[in-house]
Amino acid sequence: MKHCALLNVCIMVVLAALAQLSEAQISNTNRPECQGVFDFYFVLDASTSIGEAFGTSVVPFVANVSSRYIDPNFKIAFITFSNVDNSQVVLPLTRTADQGTIQTAVNFLANDFVPAGATFLAPGLQNVQSQIQMFGGDTASVVLVITDGIAVDDTFAYAEANKLRGEFGARVFAVGIGPDQIGAGQRTQLDIVTGNPNNVYIGSDFAYLPDVVDEIIRAICIEITSVIPDKVCLGATFEITLIGSGFLGTLDPQGPICRFTRGDVVFETFPTTPTNETTIVCPAPKFTSTGNVILEVSLDRISFIASSITMEIDDCKTISGVTPSNYCRGERPDRVHLQGNGFLANLVISAAQCRFTKNNGETFTLPLATITDTAVVCPTPNTGTFSGRLSLQITTTGQFYIEDILIITVEDCTGVSDVNPNSWCFEDVVENVTIQGSGFTEDIVAGSEACEFSISSGKQFIFTPSVVEDGRMVCPTPNINYTGAMNLRITTNGVTYIGGTRTIYINDCTVRESQFPIIMHACLL
Incomplete structure (x- = not known):
């Protein structure tokens, strides 16, 4: 029974510990993130009506959304709007890799920025256009407007929003916060600004913002997460399949464009099969050099979404x-x-x-x-x-x-391994010596082959070999009345000698008369 009681206590402790985990802690591991590379513009209502909620709710919302984009080449900008002459670019378009600059802007908005003025949205959208022109290039742009009221310059705001979507190819989203009595009017404005009612999120108060983050991330994210195949052979004809999400978000009726960049060489191709939400199939160009290829896709045929996913071109040899x-x-x-x-x-x-x-x-x-x-x-x-x-x-x-x-x-395989014979009696008749080795025919110069004999007096005897093969040379010997050491060198080109100098010994093998009795006595014994 004691064991059962102890077990029950342990189970209760574990359950209590689990109960202490907040929903945020448990769900944090499943929070959506985005690998897409595009430019994100936060356009923030900084009018008087938003008050303290700007620092306590809006700025944390902006920081939370920004943190979900994990590619270091993803760029963000913070733009505020209030009075017609008071729109500010608090953070110019900046790569998320530059965390110091971004954090400085977040701290400024949270602690030092004071909202004041009316709700003129058009100047904020104009500042977005200026940022795209200065820093955006042809990278895809997303604009997220956050406001708590009704824009007083609605006609101008509609015109600037249409220009953003049409001329610049930006996707526009909006979050509207306000009491129920103005919600309907706000919704009508934001539907027109975004050009798509599905891109509008409405909440009755600022407590709505943390709840809508995941939904907004999923809606906004366009990303390439992988490519099949990711390695191809140089010069091959093939198709690639881009895997990702959000490919139908702003799809042009003619379909997307796939862009391949290798160094300074850029190719653009068009899908041959219908695109769906998660896959795009494009023919790939024939590459003439090896290396990594950067992959991008344009859904609206105006701007491109990049990624850190690359494809390797190998010579496959x-x-x-x-x-x-x-x-x-x-x-x-x-x-x-x-x-x-x-x-x-x-x-x-x-x-x-x-x-x-x-x-x-x-x-x-x-x-x-x-x-x-x-x-x-x-x-x-x-x-x-x-x-x-x-x-x-x-x-x-x-x-x-x-x-x-x-x-x-x-x-260099040349060399002399043996001379045969390498000694004899001077009374004997030895007409030739055979030199054995290797490489004798290497660098041979016809007519320059020679065998050079020299004796202690310095006298030399030079003969032309009778046989020259790669591993054998036959040299005539001098007919001289001489005993002692005789040096031999050979050459096949008249310049260099092969294998150094070899010594042959010519011996006096005669038996003197004075030695005969001694020799005989030794034999008899």
Whole structure:
């Protein structure tokens, strides 16, 4: 029973803790946000009638709505209106990334701004137009008017609102706060100002403002949240599907425009299928360079809504290897073979090239020998006496080289590994010595091949080899009456010697008479 009582107490504590959570805390995780990038103009009634509610209700409402737009390139402006000559641009159009400037404007409106005057709406809408002209460009604009009364300049206000919607392509929304007796008249005005009764929100008092935030965010937000596909191949023909919300908000009867921006290059295309609230399908242009593409959409064919969503253009070509990846400089292959995929995509055969680059930056550019989708054959350049690393890249379009860089090592494989024989008795007849090694035919200059023998006196004997192969050279030997060390060097170009100097020993192998009895005695033992 004690355990049951304890359990009941625990449950009551948990329930009490949950009860203490405010509705705002619980719903905060589900509050709507918007990823769209457009310009948002708050046009705030600052007439005398609004009084203290301006700082205690209107400004918190503005701050709350502003915080729901999360892209750092989203821009907002704060404009007030009251008397005909007293409309103020408190915050010029500013990116939400500049939180310091925005917070300063919010603090000013909440703490230092004093509403005063009548309700002339037209000057406030004119200030919106000036901001669009100065800072807006062709970015889409949204105007949200917040007022507690009836505009005294209704005819002028209607004209400026029509100009905003028509000439500037802005969407206009309004929140009207007032007693029930003026609600009907206010609603009539705001319907005309917005041009759409669905864009008007009416509340009897300022307590209405926190309740309508989520609804306004959902109504105003036009956003691109993703694109399918988000990565495509260079030069491919394809369609993209923009996923988002609010696409039917201000849709032109002819449909939207999709805009693709890559660096300084801009393409605009038109959907081939009907647009709905959450998807737009557009043909994409053929791109001639790789990188990220900025995506924008114009619903009204006047202004564009941007986003942070981009699409990557990839050349879709990869090189996985090259054969051979190394060779001796004297054994240069006629061709090297590259393996990979996607080589035929956007192929311009007359411009397809292989580029070899030496360590010192010297380049050799040669046309491709053959190409398939998975293999490329490149002729190899004659790099002379060069040994080291050759970087290899290819282009199949003539516009840019595939990013993958292959390394081919050109080795100096020349050298002498053995001389046979490397000693003999001077009485013996040795007509030739055979030098074994590698690279003997590398850089060979016909008629310059030579075998150079030298003895301790400094005398030299130079002969033309009877055989010169890459791994073998046969040299005639000098017929001299000499014992001791004899040096040998070989050259195939008359300039450089291969493998350094090798020493051959010619021995005196005769047995003297004075040594004979000793030798015989040793044999008998």
